[in-house]
Amino acid sequence: MGSTSRRALTRHARVADWWAGAWRWVLLAMGAVAAVYIVLDRGIQNGSMTAIALAALVIGVAVTGSQPLAIALMAMPGLLIVQRVGLGGGGLSVSDVALAAAFGTSVLLAKRPFSQPLRQLLWLNFFYQFTTLFTVIANPYVANTVEWFHAWLLVSGALIVGWAIGAGGYARLALSLIVVTASAIAVLTMVHGLLQYATGDFGPVYPTWPFPMHKNLVGIVTAFAAIVVYINPDWVGWTRGWSRFAFWLLLAAVLLSQSRQALIGLIAAIFIAVIRRGVTGRSRLVFLLIIPAAWLIISMVIEQIESQERHNSVFQRLNWFREVYHYWRESPVFGHGLRYWYNPGSLPFQPPQAEMEVLASAGVFGLVGFVVMWIGVLAVLWHVDPRFGTLAVAIVLSRIVQAQFDLFWTAAGVSIPFVVAGICLGAMAREQRAKPPESPDEEALEVSPRSSSPETSGVERPAAPSSGAAGAQRA
Template sequence: MSVPALVRHAAHALPRATGTAAVLLLGAVAVAAVGVLAPTSLTLALVVALVFVVVALSVHEPAAVPVLAMPASVVVERVGGGGIDLSLSDFALFAAFWAALLLAKRPFSRPMRTLLWLSAAYQAATAFTVLVNPYLANTVEWFHAWLSVGGALVVGWAVGRSGRAGLGLTLFLLPCLGIALLTLAKAASQLAAGDTGPVYLETPYPMHKNFVGMLLAVAALVAYARPSWVRWPRWFALGSFWLCTAGAFGAQARQALVGLAVGVIVLSLRREPHRRRSRLILLAALPALYVVYLAVREQLESGNRFNSANQRLEWYADAIEVWQRNPWFGMGLRWWSSERTEFVFQPPNAELEMLSAAGVVGLAGFLLLFVGGLVPLWRMDPRFGNLAVTLLLVRFVSGQFDLFWVAVQVSVPFLLIGVCLGAEEHARAAASGTPDEVGGRAPDRALGRVPALVPARVPAPRPRPAEVAP
């Protein structure tokens, strides 16, 4: 081996040796700390051990914490009180955000920067209502919205840019499949008892039917998209799609079914290199929209003012009344939980929620975030952009019929969009031959042999036979 080769080998081996030594040192410290704390407080000892494990994993693999946050992102169990009512998903996302911010690869791609600037514009627009309406829940929700959008994007970017996009999406999908199985089992038991109503899960933690339906709709779209860079077997993606779709129908969340149908239509109509999707599924998506329409019309004509459709109409009118009390800046984020009005409901429509909470200024920032965010995602490479566009559009569409700013239902789509953005940049680095900064690993190997993006002025390879996707 030549001298230059020996020097390069030593340069690559030194960080690995340093990282291994750091992990061993942290392990020794963790064992000693647990030994000291265990006799007096076992809980504290376990927390200290967990912190040391997380730090050790980050030393060995910088994207470890963001990747581990992917399955935790679906845990909607709520903790806290007194105006600080957050989910365990929020806490996992918060921890992963700081790890991603410190350790994720830079620079951000142009679409990623655009989305972050749009998120900042939304935060600036809603800052007025925080200043005009000073109370705890308002301030907490302002930071929560930032975490659910900007924080989730950064965490997803860290997963995709590190070459762990396939692993991250798999870890996200697996708990969703478990929730789908639980939903179908509960629906079957209810049906056997003569109950045809929606499903509200109690195990392993309480889950509302609208949360279950929306989460499973997103998971079904991820499986249906089956990005080539994830490298899932066709049987796994197809089985996951139908299982999550069945779970969404079992939950009977109509807004989730509308979003799922819209997402399938978008994915079926948008072209993708070397893949041709069968459009026969449109024969099922369009009738599903019609079935939802018939169900809503039946409720509106029933004369029952307390069913979900008529109740929404009453809430729409009440939300407009709340907005008129402060048209420009609104009554504050989460005004319904602050006893600032006689109303105690969260408006089941995205625009009415923004008008009543943050006024015309806040609504302008909201529309800029979601409508403006579609532009950079639409211009991405279709292999990465199709899923990203669909997720953002579906969240916006479903938010027309139900609560919008709800834990997990906002953060999960932006988390997955961040994964798509990071994966595209990782593939671009592989195409340009840029070496991976961590351990000298080749980018295409880290992503699982992703086909390289075709650089400018380089002839594209001869097209392969089209793959027919589900």
Template sequence: MSSKAQPAVWRMRIADGWAGSWRWLALASAAVVVTWVLLERGLQNGTTNAVVLAAFVVAAALTKSRPLAIALFATPGLLVAQRVGLGGGDLSVSDAALVAAFGTALLLGERPYSAPLRWLLALNLVYQFATLFTVIVNPYPLNTIEWFHAWMLVSGGLIVGWALGAAGYARLALSLLVWTACVIAISTIATAVVQLMQGDTGPAAPVWPWPMHKNFVGTVTAFAAIVTYVNPDWVGWTRGWSRVALFVLGVAAVASQSRQALIGLIAAVVFVVLRRSASKRSRLVLLLLIPAGWLVVSMVIEQVESQNQHNSVFQRLEWFREVYHFWRDSPVFGHGLRYWYVEGNLPYQPPQAELEVIASAGVVGLIAFVVMWIGAFIVLWRIDPRYGTLAIAVLLSRIVQAQFDLFWVAVQVSVPFVIAGICLGAMARDERASPDRPPAGRRRPRVGAADGDPRYGGAPAGRATAAIEQVEAA
């Protein structure tokens, strides 16, 4: 090699090395910053800090061989609603875990995104554009911060789930979510048993491994119960394990006495039963939900008959009236995201999804919100039911639950979108492995022998393929 060519070769090697190294430098810098925040200014629990630091160290060590190790280690953290002190901010552990996972997924995740994922991201972008008007009209810091936060909960969750599913970590990621929810469920059941022994029949809200509200417990266990009930064949869980997990999670959801979570769970199971063939197992699970429905109805009737103006039913009716009158002062663009933190406004978050959006972002934001959700269901309905059923079920559970409770809450928004993203990523990975499948975003025809999935009325794929080969040979 001539002396003139050597500098050019070295410049090419340096460029190639930097092309791969900048990602690792970015990840290392993010890990350092997050660790410093958590240890110096974050959680006060020393044990929690040690666990968080150990997780980051292990994840960083595994990142070279497992590019999405940080995203995987952050997955259980998505279910932790405890707050992290950041300059007086209101950041949760779930938010911090989602940001860490999002950075990893954005830098190291699979490309290109599938058509269904791009559609969902575009629908969320429509909502973000509509709420940008309220950010401009109501200029205060929390309004701008929440605008980015809302995008992260939806689009960030989808991208994190997609990266995990497309990289082949769908089973592991869903298992981590379900295992963490089972820990919460076991703690909830233990709390309920102790309360019953003391004569207390009220809601079970555990304080271990961290203090939790009954509605948080009910929602998280309901999400995990839906995953174990659907139990997609591409996850690979055994039927026995999924049934045990479903029982534990279902009991915990009932013990929490979270009415809105139980209603969301019932809606999701009914949807799955109607979309699947009405098997004996599906009918049995549907019958088992009757006691949960009875519990919800009886609690509401009891509160209405009590005529106690301070119980949850009458209090919500009063809140609805107040929020309606408050919205009329700024009907088009609303009062701003997180307006309840601004002095002089209503000091509480509206306990209903559409009411919260219209008060925060006005009619413009509400229209975009409805478009985003209807569009998401249409996109997911058109994909292969093996993947779309679970994605629709968790999102349906969330939007139904939010008709009776707060909507923009970190864990309760990000987790269902992460699960939906995992479904889309797993589908895209399987389609790449089987080029003869229909393109992503095009629903497979539900024809018996051609479908190959007995749960949708089809014959086993092996017999269908053999029959076709015999016909072709003849």
């Protein structure tokens, strides 16, 4: 009977272990089916980049059995890729798919409980989502509802992914994957720029290989990575020489892209690093670098204004602002719905400014939620331990500054800074949990009346019978 019972228990244990890991096989099958579907839906050539990205996620599912959070880690390079995937003609990007896959893994494997700063950020995003729910109800169409969930994923989903990675001990690896991927984009931008300059064209660089990239995308993702290596927190463990080389490489790509909003956002992050120079070690002399950057931005704007070209970025934005303002006045309270520019008869463009986009999409209600969310997010991150909070507040501030001059709700533009902020909070929580608890002897010394000093107890204690000055000092 004893041997039979042991065999039965062993059999039940094996079945329980199989069911415990069954979800990994389900994700593996779903990823394989999605990859095959996208290739068939878009064609082998057009779907190759998407298939490669999904293949990486499928491999991550298989590896997750032995390496926790493998999917989330393998999704980090995918966050920087905004090529569209098929999925029946939807508007999802590789970055969205990667973030969604990483979020699913992080929800299952993230350490609990969440820290107080993370919970505060999630509640702030929830408040914004609540205020935009009115426009989803007032404007019932599919894209409106889909974008409501998409916006939540870009903020709260990204925070949870970053938290899971940081709290799991993979902060350095995840940040390295982001920086290395951005550095590869920077190298491709420099090569393309040199070829372009050789033909006498000194305009913005738009890399075309391995896939077309807009100059603002190049500028934004390389600026984010430049912020990470410039601040280079001590808990990441990068050498100073490597971080300096990566920073100058990424900065060169930002300049070649001629993305003004990316450069302005990078300047804002450098201000934060200098303000907290006690943590970052950055000197005020770095402000000298801001002078040529500001001169470059101002000169480009002046050049476009003097050209009087009606279709350049300056005059085009002024026309767009005017059109968006008049369009918002038609529905000022609840707006016209998220992603309204895809609807026939609506303005056929996304407003190139954050608050104006939210105002036209979600009305006054949504704008209030947006402003409260961003002020609250920056306030929470500012009060976090500067060793971890400096990078988080710098990269998040950089994003909102960028969005004052260009599109806001874009996949990589929103998800990357919030993933990095989540990594910082997760790494901080992991370090706090790793601190050894006070020993019982130390606790006894704090609470025992016999361990009180003569000054606090009011009783003079006799000297211990020890020899020498050392013994007297111990007594």
